[in-house]
Amino acid sequence: MSSGERWSILFEEWQGGSTTTLVINKVRMEDMGTFSLEATNRNGKEKVDLDLIVLDTLPECDCFFFLKGDKTCTCPISYTG
Numbered sequence: 001m002s003s004g005e006r007w008s009i010l011f012e013e014w015q016g017g018s019t020t021t022l023v024i025n026k027v028r029m030e031d032m033g034t035f036s037l038e039a040t041n042r043n044g045k046e047k048v049d050l051d052l053i054v055l056d057t058l059p060e061c062d063c064f065f066f067l068k069g070d071k072t073c074t075c076p077i078s079y080t081g
Contacts, residue, residue, distance in 0.1 A: 006024065006025050006026055007022065007023060007024045007025060008022075008023050008025075009021070009022055009023075010023060022035070024052075027052075027054055028054070029054050029056060031052060031054060032052055032053060032054040033051075033052060034049050034050065034051050034052075035049070035050045035051075035052060036048075036049050036050075037049075037050060061075065062075070063075045
């Protein structure tokens with residue numbers, strides 16, 4: 001997968017590790033689905049499937065995750081990852 005108009009892959013490397021991030025701009029309902037991530041390094045290979053859920057409207061609530069993207073929100077419907 002390589003970068004496109006609506007999405008990009010960010011790669012950050014530092015001594016001892018790295019991070020890869022998939023950014024989807026202006027997400028659409030058709031982007032919803034399962035993404036497979038596979039990582040390989042000198043210690044082996046690991047694969048995980050990630051489900052992307054797209055909401056067409058925001059819930060009626062004061063959840064800081066939905067309102068501000070704050071992952072530390074503790075309301076009952078917030079981010080749990």
